[in-house]
Structures are given as structure tokens and as C-alpha cells.
Amino acid sequence: MTLGIGWVILIVIIAILAGLALGFFIARRYMMNYLKKNPPINEQMLRTMMMQMGQKPSQKKINQMMRAMNNQSQIK
Structure with a gap:
């Protein structure tokens, strides 16, 4: 058994x-x-989105937004 x-x-x-x-x-x-x-979103996609919204993206602004998105994704 x-x-x-x-x-x-x-x-x-x-x-x-x-x-x-x-x-x-x-x-x-x-x-x-x-x-x-x-x-995932890269710098080129972010630049294109900003241009479509009527903004002229500077490299500083793109770097800042990429850093913010990376920080947000690490929190989750």
C-alpha cells in the first residue's frame, strides 16, 4: 500500500x-x-510623437522624457 x-x-x-x-x-x-x-518607446519614436504634436523636440527634452519614462517603468 x-x-x-x-x-x-x-x-x-x-x-x-x-x-x-x-x-x-x-x-x-x-x-x-x-x-x-x-x-518599447525609443528616442526616435518620442521625437516623432513630439513633432506630430507640434513641438520642436530638443535633445535635452527628449533625454528628460526618456529618463522619466525609464524611472516610471522601474517603479512598477
């Missing part, structure tokens, strides 16, 4: 480990696809 319980525990542990590994790889693939479709 104890031999049967041992096998059940072993199978449960193996299933949990397999689920964790599979979940990790699925989540990793999802994030890679998400970042490919929605890349």
Missing part, C-alpha cells in the same frame, strides 16, 4: 515540475511576441 502512495506522490511532483517548465516557456514566448509587435 505505501508503494502505491509513493508512486502517486512522485507522479504529482513530476507533473508540477513539468507544468512549471511548460508555463515558463509559454510565458516567455508570449512576451517575446508581444515585444516584437509592441516595441
